[in-house]
Amino acid sequence: MAAPTESTQVATRNVAAIFGVTGLVGRELLRRLLSESKWKVYGIARRFESFPTQNLNYHFISCDLLNAQETQKKLSIVQDVSHVFWITWAGQFPLDSGECCEQNLIMMSNALNAILSKTKTLKHVSLQTGMKHYVSLQQTHNLKEEVCFHDEDCPRASEGYNFYYVLEDLIKERLAGKVAWSVIRPGLLMGSSNRTLYNVMGCLCVYGAICKYLNLPFVFGGTREVWEEVCMDGSDARLVAEQHIWAATNDEISSTEGQAFNAINGPCFTWKKIWPVLGKKFEVEVPQDMFLSDFRFATAMSDNKKVWQEIVATEGLVETEMEDLANWEFLDVLFRCPVKLLGSRKKTDQLGFTMRSNTMESILYWIDSMRNDKLIP
Numbered sequence: 001m002a003a004p005t006e007s008t009q010v011a012t013r014n015v016a017a018i019f020g021v022t023g024l025v026g027r028e029l030l031r032r033l034l035s036e037s038k039w040k041v042y043g044i045a046r047r048f049e050s051f052p053t054q055n056l057n058y059h060f061i062s063c064d065l066l067n068a069q070e071t072q073k074k075l076s077i078v079q080d081v082s083h084v085f086w087i088t089w090a091g092q093f094p095l096d097s098g099e100c101c102e103q104n105l106i107m108m109s110n111a112l113n114a115i116l117s118k119t120k121t122l123k124h125v126s127l128q129t130g131m132k133h134y135v136s137l138q139q140t141h142n143l144k145e146e147v148c149f150h151d152e153d154c155p156r157a158s159e160g161y162n163f164y165y166v167l168e169d170l171i172k173e174r175l176a177g178k179v180a181w182s183v184i185r186p187g188l189l190m191g192s193s194n195r196t197l198y199n200v201m202g203c204l205c206v207y208g209a210i211c212k213y214l215n216l217p218f219v220f221g222g223t224r225e226v227w228e229e230v231c232m233d234g235s236d237a238r239l240v241a242e243q244h245i246w247a248a249t250n251d252e253i254s255s256t257e258g259q260a261f262n263a264i265n266g267p268c269f270t271w272k273k274i275w276p277v278l279g280k281k282f283e284v285e286v287p288q289d290m291f292l293s294d295f296r297f298a299t300a301m302s303d304n305k306k307v308w309q310e311i312v313a314t315e316g317l318v319e320t321e322m323e324d325l326a327n328w329e330f331l332d333v334l335f336r337c338p339v340k341l342l343g344s345r346k347k348t349d350q351l352g353f354t355m356r357s358n359t360m361e362s363i364l365y366w367i368d369s370m371r372n373d374k375l376i377p
Helices: 006-010 026-036 068-077 098-116 163-176 200-214 226-228 237-249 271-282 297-301 306-315 326-334 348-353 359-372
Strands: 012-021 039-046 058-061 084-085 124-128 180-186 188-190 234-236 258-265
Touching: 012 026, 012 200, 026 039, 026 188, 026 237, 039 068, 058 068, 058 297, 068 237, 084 098, 084 237, 098 163, 124 163, 124 237, 188 200, 188 237, 188 359, 200 237, 200 271, 200 297, 200 306, 200 326, 200 359, 234 237, 234 359, 237 258, 258 348, 271 359, 297 326
Parallel strands: 012 039, 012 084, 039 058, 084 124, 124 180, 180 258, 188 234
Antiparallel strands: none
């Protein structure tokens, strides 16, 4: 049998378009795809890459997806794509608002218009949403209710807006049963990026660094329920990236009707157990009474922008503003979340995706990763 020609090899190569390539999961997905020679990757993001990837199989595209003309022009080169990974979103408006739904609809519509009009090779679209698919923040749940582990067949929340639903419906409509698609639903994402609005690792690391620099006690501010109880699943960016690839390339589960998969570490965690370990990792004072219900990060930390600049300069870190890594309002909301965001792994386990992560180990790993990236001291 004759050996495949160079043109044949190129023709059969998988070609990925990662929308949100500079984010927590986008960076890890890019790294994993490029580690395999069978992938060529286009990475799309609005802003430039802080950590540019040099690889002959990679092309970065800076594009404002809210601009239809720019999107058509910038994505005109993406004609050979076989797999789309949608890991981006517009966060200008509150998550549970109609404006948020509209902006995200426009972004994906513009991107799909550009891609579907150019390519004949598209095999799969993988959409990343989250565990908030199962609840509405406008509902009045009580954390003391019986714990519910949501599976992928749970009905949509009946109250409020959720842009996740808008994107799922758009994909179903535009692909029209001709292209396979999947939805990946992680919990609290843990990874390394300075391009992510809701970045819990960035928040914790900046908080720890400031506490050490100013000799402040490392306290937890939130509700006692969130402090003591299992309230949310952790999702390591490495696991989520691997699950994207698994869902997008597994012919046995691929479906033009769409498949949803929870993407969570597995074992549950509590902040009460994690907090003392974090303090030791950051080399800060952890008081005996670590929990303070009236402590708010936005109040205590927001005036420390110059302090962070001093830390960056003193430690020789990548130049960032405090808000590039830390979103104090997000941390206050996270630690006072009125609903439990917990999911079941039963479906993915039964279908053969058995990768798991320990959330404590995930957190410690990503602290070290951010240190290696020189984002934190």
